[in-house]
Amino acid sequence: MRWFALPLALALAFLVLPVLAIFLDSPPGELLDALGEPGALDALWLSLRTSVTALAIIVVVGTPAAYLLATRRFRGRALLITLIELPLVLPPAVAGIALLAALGPSGILGGALEDAGIQLTFETAGVVVALTFVASPYYLRQAQASFGALDRSWLDASRTLGASPTRTFARIAIPTAAPGLVTGGALAFGRALGEFGATLMFAGSLAGITQTAPLAIYERFATDFEAALALSAVLVAVSAAILLSVKFFEGSALRHD
Amino acid sequence: MGGLAVTAEHRLGDLELSVALEVAAGECLALAGPSGAGKSSVLRVIAGLVAPRAGRVACGDHVWLDVERGVDLPPEARRCGYVFQDYALFPRLSAWQNVAYGLRGPRRQRRTRALELLERFGLSARADDRPRTLSGGERQRVAVARALAPRPSALLLDEPLSALDARTRAAASRELAAVLHAAGVPALLVTHDFQEAALLGDRVGVMDAGRIVQAGSAGELAAAPATPFVADFTGAVVLTGTASRGDAGLTRVRLDGGGEVSSAEDAVGPVAVTVFPWDIAVAPAGAVDPGSARNHLEVEVVSVTAVGNRVRVGLAAPQPLTAELTEPAVERLHLRPGARVVASWKATATRLLPL
Numbered sequence: 246m247r248w249f250a251l252p253l254a255l256a257l258a259f260l261v262l263p264v265l266a267i268f269l270d271s272p273p274g275e276l277l278d279a280l281g282e283p284g285a286l287d288a289l290w291l292s293l294r295t296s297v298t299a300l301a302i303i304v305v306v307g308t309p310a311a312y313l314l315a316t317r318r319f320r321g322r323a324l325l326i327t328l329i330e331l332p333l334v335l336p337p338a339v340a341g342i343a344l345l346a347a348l349g350p351s352g353i354l355g356g357a358l359e360d361a362g363i364q365l366t367f368e369t370a371g372v373v374v375a376l377t378f379v380a381s382p383y384y385l386r387q388a389q390a391s392f393g394a395l396d397r398s399w400l401d402a403s404r405t406l407g408a409s410p411t412r413t414f415a416r417i418a419i420p421t422a423a424p425g426l427v428t429g430g431a432l433a434f435g436r437a438l439g440e441f442g443a444t445l446m447f448a449g450s451l452a453g454i455t456q457t458a459p460l461a462i463y464e465r466f467a468t469d470f471e472a473a474l475a476l477s478a479v480l481v482a483v484s485a486a487i488l489l490s491v492k493f494f495e496g497s498a499l500r501h502d
Numbered sequence: 503m504g505g506l507a508v509t510a511e512h513r514l515g516d517l518e519l520s521v522a523l524e525v526a527a528g529e530c531l532a533l534a535g536p537s538g539a540g541k542s543s544v545l546r547v548i549a550g551l552v553a554p555r556a557g558r559v560a561c562g563d564h565v566w567l568d569v570e571r572g573v574d575l576p577p578e579a580r581r582c583g584y585v586f587q588d589y590a591l592f593p594r595l596s597a598w599q600n601v602a603y604g605l606r607g608p609r610r611q612r613r614t615r616a617l618e619l620l621e622r623f624g625l626s627a628r629a630d631d632r633p634r635t636l637s638g639g640e641r642q643r644v645a646v647a648r649a650l651a652p653r654p655s656a657l658l659l660d661e662p663l664s665a666l667d668a669r670t671r672a673a674a675s676r677e678l679a680a681v682l683h684a685a686g687v688p689a690l691l692v693t694h695d696f697q698e699a700a701l702l703g704d705r706v707g708v709m710d711a712g713r714i715v716q717a718g719s720a721g722e723l724a725a726a727p728a729t730p731f732v733a734d735f736t737g738a739v740v741l742t743g744t745a746s747r748g749d750a751g752l753t754r755v756r757l758d759g760g761g762e763v764s765s766a767e768d769a770v771g772p773v774a775v776t777v778f779p780w781d782i783a784v785a786p787a788g789a790v791d792p793g794s795a796r797n798h799l800e801v802e803v804v805s806v807t808a809v810g811n812r813v814r815v816g817l818a819a820p821q822p823l824t825a826e827l828t829e830p831a832v833e834r835l836h837l838r839p840g841a842r843v844v845a846s847w848k849a850t851a852t853r854l855l856p857l
Contacts, residue, residue, distance in 0.1 A: 398590035404577035405584040406604030
């Protein structure tokens with residue numbers, strides 16, 4: 246077993262060193278100064294706002310949808326699940342093109358959206374659409390697995406005790422599947438926060454409107470490496486915070502069960 | 503309080519479920535049969551968890567299901583108390599919250615009623631505990647209390663004792679029998695164990711391959727099984743053979759694989775011969791005292807298993823045969839696997855069922 250330690254050490258060094266380098270490359274004081282640069286905080290704030298909005302949409306629509314997929318057996322279910330998971334493996338650039346073809350000004354729904362007075366490209370709303378598109382499969386997949394792991398007899402018992410399907414969903418299914426749902430939400434949120442390609446292609450990179458933190462980092466790294474590093478450091482901190490809070494939540498849920 | 507009347511036909515994979523049953527208020531009907539006989543499906547149809555192809559379920563004056571008339575109430579509108587196999591307690595709710603789940607009204611009122619019920623079941627001390635910290639017997643009582651809490655019009659119990667160990671089972675079954683009678687509603691209980699069915703059911707219905715093969719009191723079923731399956735299920739030994747007229751008004755049966763026995767019952771042609779293990783006597787080979795038993799088979803001892811204060815002796819006649827003896831008898835006869843002995847029983851203890 247001893248030699249297994251070597252690959253582990255290699256993996257650890259390879260994965261951790263680049264992340265550490267963000268903080269080691271320049272002193273913390275300079276990182277904070279770089280954040281003061283106009284636009285940097287705007288980009289971070291936009292990233293958080295759009296990611297939270299996308300997550301809210303994903304959870305509100307995705308939770309009942311995943312529940313239905315997990316608890317009902319119907320024809321074409323496997324195909325439907327595969328279709329829903331497709332954005333998971335889609336290259337982000339392809340996702341951007343696909344969104345343009347569907348919802349862009351000359352896309353198949355573009356005319357209808359324009360008639361309704363809705364403009365998505367080069368608008369913050371477009372960022373939310375792109376984030377929702379790429380991040381939702383992460384939540385759907387995890388939520389479906391969590392609901393699927395519920396004991397069917399809990400749901401049946403709830404019904405025989407007078408609870409409607411909706412009440413059973415709210416009182417039994419969601420609380421029992423909660424740890425999995427939180428994990429799925431964190432994965433989707435993390436994916437949305439880091440989204441780059443689809444956002445750039447679909448919504449563009451307009452400072453203050455569609456330029457999220459990853460886009461801002463890309464724009465700065467050639468001209469102002471310090472600023473790019475500072476933004477990166479903040480994203481690392483946020484991502485790490487998400488990961489830690491999920492681990493903590495899972496841990497406490499396990500202790501209570 | 504009204505009785506429960508059920509007819510249902512439903513296809514389940516390879517199994518064609520077809521049952522008709524009635525249970526009076528305050529009565530407990532135990533459906534017994536091997537796993538895969540469709541017992542649980544009957545409960546699921548009654549509770550509304552499965553919609554059958556055809557059938558009708560009524561409890562008192564309330565029609566819960568009438569496929570012909572397009573009536574099919576959802577489970578939450580049927581007022582069925584259901585005790586699930588393995589109990590299906592909600593893992594994230596405490597014992598009292600589980601019991602209170604089916605109650606409506608202000609939280610304080612629901613809690614009071616739930617605590618009352620838990621006290622009746624001797625579980626006051628465990629009210630705030632999660633199901634996973636409860637013992638098997640405690641879980642079973644919480645599940646029964648939860649099913650009773652909303653004052654159901656009928657009670658359905660799926661293998662309520664099978665998750666318990668042998669020691670708690672006896673006490674739990676006595677308690678459960680008392681609870682079922684006190685509830686005063688029709689109760690339908692499902693089990694794979696005939697003894698459990700006999701203990702808990704006022705009547706027992708034996709199910710096989712989707713049908714109720716025979717229903718009656720446990721004593722009736724054991725004494726006069728209608729089919730070899732029921733005989734086997736109630737614990738009788740079943741041998742197959744061919745019957746023909748014998749002397750002295752008796753029927754002679756040539757057993758498949760060798761041996762011959764007589765029966766006081768009439769039959770001709772292929773039959774199942776049934777006899778109860780406690781009616782079979784065992785004597786050393788060659789030292790047969792004819793006595794009053796007419797049937798003597800040279801057999802070999804295959805197994806010797808103690809069951810409580812009795813010993814079950816497996817015999818090969820060559821068809822398998824089981825005798826039930828006392829421990830001293832087994833000692834005296836030096837019964838060991840491989841020993842050759844003679845198994846005897848009376849022609850009047852020999853039942854014949856045409857095949």
